[in-house]
Amino acid sequence: MGDKADVWQGTLALMVLKTIEALGPLHGYGIARRIEHTSGNLLSLNYGTLYPALLRLEQEGCIASAWGLSENNRKAKFYRLTRAGRRQLEKETRDWEQTTAILGRFLSPSADPA
C-alpha cells in the first residue's frame, strides 16, 4: 500500500462524475472498483468514503439514483448523471485541464520561454 496515493479532497466527486459519464448508470461498488481500476490501482480508495460523496452530488442535483439489479442479479442502487451533472462535469474537467496545464509548464524543465 505504501506507494499508493490517497484520493485528495475535491477530486473524488470529479472522478465519480466522469466514471458515471463513461459507463452509464452504475452502483456505488462498481464506481469504486472502476475508479481504482482506472487509476491503474495507484489510488488507495476507502470505499466507505464514496457514499457521502455520492450523497453530496445527489443533494446538489448532479446525479440521481434508483434501485435496480446488478449484472449478478443483486439488488443495487444505480446512479445516473443528470443534465446539471453533465454541465458540472464539463466545467470541472475544463478547470482541471487548465490547472494541470499550468502546473505542467512549471514542472517540465524545457518549458522556460525566457
Place this chain on the structure above:
Amino acid sequence: MKRLRAWMSRLAGLLPNEQRELDLEDEIESHLQMHVDDNIRSGMTPELARRDALLKLGGVDSTKEAYREGSTIPILEHLLQDGRYAIRQLRQHMGFTCTTILTLALGTGASVAIFAFVDAALLKPLPYQSSSRLVGVFETIALFPQSALSHPDYLDWKRLNNVFSSMDVFAHTGFRLSTAAGAQPAHGVRVSDGFFRTLGVTPVLGRDFHAGEDLPAATRIVMLSYAAWQMRYGGRKDILGQTVILSGEPTVVIGVLPREFHFAPAEPAEFWTTLHASGECDLRRSCHTLFGVGRLKDGVSFQAALADVKSIAQRLEAQYPDSNRGQGAALLPLSEVIVGAIRPTLLVLLGGAGLLLLIAGVNVVGLLLVRSEGRKREMAVRSALGASSMRLISQFVTEGVVLSFAGNALGLASAHWAMQLLTKLIPADMIASMPFLQGLFLNARVLSFAGVTALLAAVLFSVTPTLRLSPPEVRAGLAAGSRGSAGTAWRRLGSKLVVLELAMAVVLLVCAGLLGKSLYRLLQVDIGLQAENLITVEVAAPESDYGKSAQAIALVREIVRRVEGLPGVKSVGIVVNGLPVSGNSNTTWFRVLGRPWHGEHIETPERDVSPGYFATLGARLLRGRCFTEAEDGSKPRVAIINQALARQYFPGEDPIGKQLSYLSDPPVPVEIVGIVEDIREGPLDAAIPPVLYIPFYQNTASYLGLAVRTSQAAPWLPAALADTIRQINADIVMSAGETMNDRINRSQSAYLHRSSAWLVGAFAALALLLGVIGLYGVTAYSVSQRTREIGVRMALGAQRSSVYELILKEAGLLTAVGIGIGLVCSVAAATLMGGLLFGVRSLDAPTLAAVAAVLGIAALLASYIPARRAVSINPVDALRTE
C-alpha cells in the same frame, strides 16, 4: 444555487426519515455482497472475502455515520438532540430543575425589578432637551445649602451672568380652583416666561408663554399638566382659550404640557401659571421664594458657571448688604436636584439585589456540580461509547441554556409583578414628588439588563459542569464507578462556594440589620410632641376675605370654637409656615437687642402659632408662659423660643425677658416670654435648628396648619373638619387631613429609610435561606458520600456523638469561615452606605453579633438534619451499598 439546493435538502434531512435509514442499510449491504461475490470469484474463502470487503469499506458504522452527517446539518441535528435530551433529563429530575429555576428566578426577579427603578431614576434621560446642560440655580446660606432666590436677585442674576444661555425660575404655589362643585385645592407652580424654553419642552396642545407674559400687567394665563387636562377637563381640546378661576383670578388656559413631561422639584403640579411678580414678597429683595433653572452656554463648564454666579452674589452682597449679607450662590446639575435624594438608597438596593443574584447563581452552580458529580458515570459511558468530548460539553451547554432561559423567563415575569407591587406600595404623595418613577415598565434597557444576566447565567451554568469533564476525570468516572476520590474534590469546591454564599448572606444581613436599626432609631426620635390622637390638616382661606389681620383672627377663633365643639375633640392649635415634620424653611432674621450688632443676619425658622398650639401638640414648655388670647397686634410683641435657640444664642443666660428684634429700622422689641422643648419642625434625620415662635394674632395669614387633639383615635374627624370649616366659608379649601403618626411615617426621610430597610431585609432573608440551603446541600452530599466510612466507623464501635461531631465539625468550620469573611466584608459595605444610616455607626457590634448568632443557629439547624441521617445509618446497610 447548487449549494442552496444542497442545504435545503439537508435541512429536510433534520426530520426523522426511516426510509432513508433503510435505503442506506440496503445500499451498503448490496455493496458488501457484490464485493464478497467478486472476492470469492477471485479465489478467497467466504470468511476472508467478507473480511476483506469490510476492511476495504472502512467499517459499516463509520460509513453510515459519515453518510448521516452528510444528509443533515450536524450542528443543528445535535442541538435538537441535546435540547430534547436536556428537557427529558430536567423533567426526570424535577426537584433539581424546580430548585434551580426558582433560585435563579428569585435572583433575577429581584435584580431586574430594582434595576428598573434605577433605570427610571438614574439612567433614563430627563425629558428635557440636552438635560445635562441644565443646572439648578440657588442662593445659599448657612442654614440651607440650596436656598431660594428673591425676585430682585433673580432679575439681577439673569441680567448679570455670562454663563447661561437662559435662566428662569419657578415657585411652588397652591390654588383654590373654583369648580361647579365648590372650591377645590390644586397644586400649582408659578414660572418665569422662558421656563419651558429653557427646559426645551414644547406644549402638546396650544402654545408656550411668550416673553413678557410673566409681568404684573400681563393677562393671567395658565398651562395645564397632561394629567390635569385629562382628569379635570376630560382631555377636551376646546379647553384652550377657556377661563378658569384660580384663587379668585380669572385665568386663560393657553396650553397643555406633554404627557411625558415632569419636573420633580415642583411636583405635584397641575396648573403652571406665569410669575406675575406683584406681591409684597416678590418686590422685597430679602424674600426668597424662587428656584432657578439655567441652561449652560455652549462651552461653559459647570465650574466656570459656578464661579460666575458666585461673583454675582458677591457683587450683590456688597451692593445690598441689608438684604444680601451672607447670601452666596450654588449650582447643582439638574439631574442631581431631581434624583439626588434617592440615588444612595437606589444604589444600596441595587447592590443588595446584585448580591442576592450572585448568591442565587452560586447556589445554582453548587446544585449543578452535585448533579454533574452524579452523572460522572453517565458521561463516562457515553464517552466510552464514542461520544466526542465536544458532544458531551454541548450537552451541558444545552442544559445550562435551558435552565438559564427558564429561570430568567420566570424571573422577568416576577420582576414585572414586583415592579407593579413596589410602585403601588409607594404612597401617592411620595410618587407625585418622584414623577420619574411613574409608568415603570420593562423597557429596552431593563430587558437588555435581563438579557445580560441570562447570558452570564447560561455561560456560568454550562461552563461549571464541563470543568469536570477533562478526559482523566471522565475515565476515572468509569473506573471508580462514580464513587471515591472525585467526591472529595467536589466537596472541596462545593465548600468554597458555600463559604462564599454564607459570607454574602452575612453582608446582606448586616446591611439589613443596620438599616433596620436606623429606621427604628429614626422613628424613635423625640419629636417634642405627643403624636397619638393628633390630626393635622392644612387650610387655605381666600385672601380677599381674610387678608386683613382682624378677619384672619376672627376666622381662626371661629374655626377653633367650632372644631373644639365637635365630639371627641379636646383642643385645636393653629400654626402658620408649617406643621411639625415638614421642613425648616420659612425663616426670619433677628438680632438680640442690647448686644452689639454689625448688620449680620441670624436666620432662623419662624412659626406663627395660636395660644393653644403647644398644649394641643403636647409640647413641653420648659420655662415661662404660652401666648394669651389677648395678645394681638395692639399688645407688645412677644415670642417663644425653642431650646436650640436658647442654647445657641443665650448660653449661660436666662433668655426669658430678653428682647429680640427683626431687622427693622427702628427696631421693634420682641420680648421672649417662654422656652419650649425642641419640636421637630424639619425632617426626622436633620438636626433641629433654633426656632422662633410668634403669636398668630400678631402676625396673621390666610393659610393655616391645624392640629387637632382628640381623646381617642378619630378616623372620621377629617371629614367632619371639612364640613365644619366649609360651613364658615365655602371658598375655604383644605388638604385631606392625616394623623400626626401618618405624617411622620410618610415623611420622605422615614419613607426612604423604611423602604431600604424592608427591601434589603427581604433580600437578606432570601440570602439567608439560600445560604443555609447551600450549606445543607454540601453537608447532605458529604454525608451521602461518606455513608460507607460512617458505617465502618459505627461498626467499629464509634459512638453516635462522635458521628455527630464528625459532620457538625465540618459544617461548623464552613459556617465559621463564612461568617468571619462576611463580617469583614460587611464592615466595608456598611462604611460605603454610611450616608444612609441614622443614629447607628457603620461598625455596630450588637448588629454584627446578632447576625453572626442568627446565621450560626440557622447553619447549625441546616447541618443537624444531615448529621441525624448520618447517625441513623445502619452499619450493615452502609457496608452493603458497596
